[in-house]
Amino acid sequence: MGGSGGIRAGRAYVELGTDESRLMAGLKRARDMMRGFSKSAIDMGTTLLKAGAATTALGTAAVVGIGKMVKDFADAGSELVDMSARTGASVEALSELGYAAQQSGTSAASLEGGL
Numbered sequence: 592m593g594g595s596g597g598i599r600a601g602r603a604y605v606e607l608g609t610d611e612s613r614l615m616a617g618l619k620r621a622r623d624m625m626r627g628f629s630k631s632a633i634d635m636g637t638t639l640l641k642a643g644a645a646t647t648a649l650g651t652a653a654v655v656g657i658g659k660m661v662k663d664f665a666d667a668g669s670e671l672v673d674m675s676a677r678t679g680a681s682v683e684a685l686s687e688l689g690y691a692a693q694q695s696g697t698s699a700a701s702l703e704g705g706l
Contacts, residue, residue: 689702
């Protein structure tokens with residue numbers, strides 16, 4: 592880029608030169624700005640990936656927890672229906688008596704035996 596070139600025309604001689612230091616300084620500033628921008632973009636992308644992974648883990652844990660809760664309710668309902676068939680008591684009455692038994696430290700099996 593720099594340097595000098597000359598044109599000879601007869602006995603006259605013209606020499607041109609350029610000072611490229613301002614151009615090089617501007618290009619260096621532009622390069623540094625682009626490096627800063629790309630680092631910020633990479634940092635933001637990494638943060639978003641981490642947030643996505645955490646959200647996925649949280650969602651998975653919630654679904655597993657809800658699934659277990661539904662299964663536990665279904666099992667409890669099934670046990671009450673079976674106990675109702677064996678004792679002749681209604682499911683609603685067994686549910687209420689089971690809660691009272693649990694509060695007093697008695698098991699549902701003991702309640703069924705008593706009935």
